[in-house]
Amino acid sequence: xxxxxxxxxxxxxxxxxxxxxxxxxxxxxxxxxxxxxxxxxxxxxxxxxxxxxxxxxxxxxxxxxxxxxxxxxxxxxxxxxxxxxxxxxxxxxxxxxxxxxxxxxxxxxxxxxxxxxxxxxxxxxxxxxxxxxxxxxxxxxxxxxxxxxxxxxxxxxxxxxxxxxxxxxxxxxxxxxxxxxxxxxxxxxxxxxxxxxxxxxxxxxxxxxxxxxxxxxxxxxxxxxxxxxxxxxxxxxxxxxxxxxxxxxxxxxxxxxxxxxxxxxxxxxxxxxxxxxxxxxxxxxxxxxxxxxxxxxxxxxxxxxxxxxxxxxxxxxxxxxxxxxxxxxxxxxxxxxxxxxxxxxxxxxxxxxxxxxxxxxxxxxxxxxx
Numbered sequence: 287x288x289x290x291x292x293x294x295x296x297x298x299x300x301x302x303x304x305x306x307x308x309x310x311x312x313x314x315x316x317x318x319x320x321x322x323x324x325x326x327x328x329x330x331x332x333x334x335x336x337x338x339x340x341x342x343x344x345x346x347x348x349x350x351x352x353x354x355x356x357x358x359x360x361x362x363x364x365x366x367x368x369x370x371x372x373x374x375x376x377x378x379x380x381x382x383x384x385x386x387x388x389x390x391x392x393x394x395x396x397x398x399x400x401x402x403x404x405x406x407x408x409x410x411x412x413x414x415x416x417x418x419x420x421x422x423x424x425x426x427x428x429x430x431x432x433x434x435x436x437x438x439x440x441x442x443x444x445x446x447x448x449x450x451x452x453x454x455x456x457x458x459x460x461x462x463x464x465x466x467x468x469x470x471x472x473x474x475x476x477x478x479x480x481x482x483x484x485x486x487x488x489x490x491x492x493x494x495x496x497x498x499x500x501x502x503x504x505x506x507x508x509x510x511x512x513x514x515x516x517x518x519x520x521x522x523x524x525x526x527x528x529x530x531x532x533x534x535x536x537x538x539x540x541x542x543x544x545x546x547x548x549x550x551x552x553x554x555x556x557x558x559x560x561x562x563x564x565x566x567x568x569x570x571x572x573x574x575x576x577x578x579x580x581x582x583x584x585x586x587x588x589x590x591x592x593x594x595x596x597x598x599x600x601x602x603x604x605x606x607x608x609x610x611x612x613x614x615x616x617x618x619x620x621x622x623x624x625x626x627x628x629x630x631x632x633x634x635x636x637x638x639x640x641x642x643x644x645x646x647x648x649x650x651x652x653x654x655x656x
Contacts, residue, residue, distance in 0.1 A: 287611040288318045290354030291336075292347055293325040296361045298569040300328025300592035301599065303358040303379065304607070306339040308600040313340035317611045320344045320354055329596040351375070356611060360599065361586060362389055373397040374633070376615050378607065380404055380419075383630050384530045384644040385558040393631040399615045403603065404556075405529040405638060406628040413528060414624070415606065417464050418598035420553075422588040424468030424524065427551040430587075431457070431520035432476065434549045434573060434580050441580055442547025444519050447477030454478050458514050460506065460535055460560065461524035462489045465553050469522045474498045481514055511535055516543050523552040523560035529630070530640030531558040538562050538577065546578035555583045620656045 289312060291304050302325045304312075309319045319341040323333060333343045344350050351357060351370035359379035363371060371377060373396065381402040383390045393400045403415035413420075428446075435441035435455065448454035457473040459466045462484030470482045474497065482497070483506035484490055493503040504510060515521055515536060521544075525532055532554035541550075541563055554560040563576045566585040573582050588595035606625060610618045619626040629652040630638040642649035 287355045287614075288320065288353055289607070289611055290344075290350035290357040291319065291321040291325055291341070292350060292357055292359050293322040294328075294360055294589075295347075295364055295366065296586060296589075299361055299586050299589045301360045301586075301589050301596045302326040302329050302331065302592075303360050303599070303603070305329075305596060305600045306331055306335040306341075308604045308607075309336055309341045310339040311604060312608060312611065315608055315612060318342070320350050322347055322350055326596075329592040331596070356607075358603075358607065360589075360596075362386065363392075368392045368396070371396045371398050374399060376401065376610065378403070378603075378610065380556070381630055382556045383638070383641045385556065387645050390631060390636070390641060390645060390647070394634050394636065397634045398631070399629075399633070400631040401610070401615070401625065401628040402529070402630045402638070403628070405630060405640075406606065406624050407528060408624055413464075415599075415602050415628075416526075418602045419588045419595065420464035420526075421468050422591060422595050422598065423553050424465040424522075425472045426587050426590065427465070427469045427522045427524070427553055428457070428472035428476065428520070430572070430582050430584075431473075431522065431549045431551050434582055435519060435547070437547075439580070440547065440573065440575060441549055442519065442545060444547075446473065446520065454500075455519035456517050457481070458511075458518045458521045459483065459524055460511065460522065461526065461554075462486070462493055462503065463524065463526060465526070466522070466524035467493065469524060469553075470497060470501050473520075474501050478520075483510060483514075508535075512540055512543070515540060516545075518544065518548055520549045520551065523550065523554050523564075525554055525560045526557065528640070529638050531644055532560040534560060534562045536561045536563075541577045541579055544577070544579050547580065549580045549582060552581065552583045553587065555585050559583060616656060619652060626652060
């Protein structure tokens with residue numbers, strides 16, 4: 287199969303969807319790799335490294351879309367690419383379609399085969415291609431929360447871990463999954479007082495066993511959230527419902543009860559955000575203030591640490607990319623339920639329930655093609 291590795295065009299996105307080491311593995315499996323010029327530079331990977339791994343360097347994205355049977359991105363296709371996507375071309379990337387009506391309709395129109403990293407799911411419910419970026423984003427959430435607590439950044443002037451003789455900061459992590467667990471670990475390591483909320487009692491038991499003594503796992507409820515955020519210095523939104531819009535857990539009315547200069551970090555912003563007042567921001571303009579509360583809602587947080595993120599992402603995506611390229615999409619869907627669960631829009635049909643429900647579109651199981 288001819289596989290295209292595209293340069294990211296989203297603002298301040300320096301990741302790339304495959305490392306030279308990943309390209310070498312794909313070539314060993316007999317595939318032709320086309321890498322857009324300078325695609326890996328932001329992550330520290332040169333065109334020369336890709337050539338050495340066996341790839342051909344292509345000057346323009348249009349040429350890659352024209353030749354490749356499968357194209358790979360990190361982030362979703364953007365408007366300049368819409369008309370380049372071909373019928374039956376495999377688009378393998380993070381799509382987050384439940385928060386992107388226009389892109390969903392474009393992909394339906396183009397009749398491409400759209401496989402979303404974030405909905406590939408194992409039998410145990412885990413999301414193997416979302417996990418590495420969730421690990422990065424969870425840890426980054428605390429770094430950013432600590433920074434924006436500084437007075438010079440608009441915060442209330444609290445050191446998250448405190449010092450002897452002072453109270454540490456209070457961190458509320460809503461969601462006990464991968465993002466939430468990594469955020470809580472980082473906050474605990476800095477010495478904060480940490481509450482991590484979830485609605486799964488088994489998960490809370492697990493967190494109670496593994497987390498340090500300054501972390502307090504609690505059953506989440508609207509009342510618990512309202513009570514805790516009044517004392518919070520940093521709140522991390524880490525709630526994910528695979529493939530669907532994130533629920534709004536903090537309303538504007540609740541926001542008004544929070545301390546001035548406290549910080550909200552919305553890691554769920556790719557799925558629409560879990561705070562009512564959230565809207566996507568960028569690395570160059572990462573924050574804004576509503577009701578005196580600093581909001582950090584960068585939609586591609588791992589893009590700030592692209593070398594780590596690109597290597598971690600390739601480690602996770604490569605086995606799936608190899609299998610799709612080896613078998614073709616139909617056989618890959620038919621023989622691997624994990625890859626099949628990644629099918630979001632196929633040949634003009636919405637094949638993921640969460641996306642169809644988000645926009646009132648007709649859902650059709652991908653099995654009609656198999």
